[in-house]
Amino acid sequence: MDYLKTITVPTPFPVGPVNCYLVEGDELTLIDTGPIDPPTLESLRDQLRARRIEFKDFKRLIITHAHVDHFGLAAQIVAASGARVYSHPRNRWWLTDYDNEWNSRHEFFLELFAASGAPRALAEALAQGRKNFARYGASIPAENFFPLDEGDTLALNGDRWNVLCCPGHASGLIVLYESKSRELLSNDHLLLNISSNPVIEAPARGETARPRMLVDYLASFEKTARVDVRIARTGHGAPIHDTRALIAARIAFHRARLDRIEQEIGNGAATVFEMVQRIFPRLKPNDLFLALSEIIGHLDILELDGRIQFEEQAGIKKYSPTRAIQPV
Numbered sequence: 001m002d003y004l005k006t007i008t009v010p011t012p013f014p015v016g017p018v019n020c021y022l023v024e025g026d027e028l029t030l031i032d033t034g035p036i037d038p039p040t041l042e043s044l045r046d047q048l049r050a051r052r053i054e055f056k057d058f059k060r061l062i063i064t065h066a067h068v069d070h071f072g073l074a075a076q077i078v079a080a081s082g083a084r085v086y087s088h089p090r091n092r093w094w095l096t097d098y099d100n101e102w103n104s105r106h107e108f109f110l111e112l113f114a115a116s117g118a119p120r121a122l123a124e125a126l127a128q129g130r131k132n133f134a135r136y137g138a139s140i141p142a143e144n145f146f147p148l149d150e151g152d153t154l155a156l157n158g159d160r161w162n163v164l165c166c167p168g169h170a171s172g173l174i175v176l177y178e179s180k181s182r183e184l185l186s187n188d189h190l191l192l193n194i195s196s197n198p199v200i201e202a203p204a205r206g207e208t209a210r211p212r213m214l215v216d217y218l219a220s221f222e223k224t225a226r227v228d229v230r231i232a233r234t235g236h237g238a239p240i241h242d243t244r245a246l247i248a249a250r251i252a253f254h255r256a257r258l259d260r261i262e263q264e265i266g267n268g269a270a271t272v273f274e275m276v277q278r279i280f281p282r283l284k285p286n287d288l289f290l291a292l293s294e295i296i297g298h299l300d301i302l303e304l305d306g307r308i309q310f311e312e313q314a315g316i317k318k319y320s321p322t323r324a325i326q327p328v
């Protein structure tokens with residue numbers, strides 16, 4: 001839609017710049033914001049000013065998922081404008097009680113990293129690394145939060161956009177679809193050049209189990225493969241013109257990786273950490289969390305499919321195959 005203007009701002013993260021979408025018209029709206037970081041703020045302000053827009057002018061923000069590169073600056077825009085912030089109900093506490101969300105996850109991550117077989121000092125550094133992300137975001141007032149869920153519609157410049165829940169990269173991830181133009185705002189659910197990570201999450205408030213991110217992600221792929229999409233505008237990088245081909249490639253990638261991990265377990269990689277070392281031998285330290293998320297996502301599926309089992313020994317999960325696998 002020509003009323004959707006892409007505003008690309010830099011981030012301090014390895015993923016690079018993030019795409020935000022501006023909707024002018026009756027209700028000035030910004031979809032995603034970029035993180036709290038001076039170059040991001042400056043770039044966003046400059047690009048808006050070129051269109052004679054200030055933060056105070058916004059009526060509405062839509063947050064596609066609760067990752068700081070997508071919502072960090074929401075607090076500052078809301079402070080200036082009083083804008084309403086729409087997002088999935090699972091993102092309520094991230095958006096309105098931000099510091100507590102990070103703090104309450106610290107123990108979960110520490111235990112998870114220790115159970116993965118990472119050395120204690122590394123597990124602690126990793127958990128601290130998660131917490132350090134807190135500086136890139138902040139809370140909005142609770143009364144500014146409005147939930148958006150599956151089946152809801154949003155009016156953008158008079159058109160009806162459907163909300164679809166696509167958990168996987170984040171548990172509260174929504175995409176927006178407009179059926180006349182067949183446009184999808186896919187954010188990080190579908191990215192052209194990156195197989196988006198099934199980022200591990202702690203149990204949400206009121207829940208006891210962590211979500212199985214890759215299980216959900218594959219279901220979300222199947223869901224969006226059924227949607228007739230002409231163009232998907234993404235959260236990072238260029239738009240996608242053939243979403244079905246891209247989804248098929250992503251699913252094939254994960255199926256192959258499931259086989260690879262099962263094979264590595266057959267070869268004797270017993271812990272998540274050992275699997276990370278075999279599958280990502282040249283990993284940079286900053287990417288370790290994403291690598292753990294990737295492996296744990298696949299282990300969840302292998303376990304559900306009955307292909308592997310685990311037992312806990314001294315707080316560390318040790319995996320083994322349930323069927324005979326030829327070591328290679």
Ligand SMILES: [Zn+2]
Nearest residue numbers: 067069188235
């Ligand atoms: Zn992102």
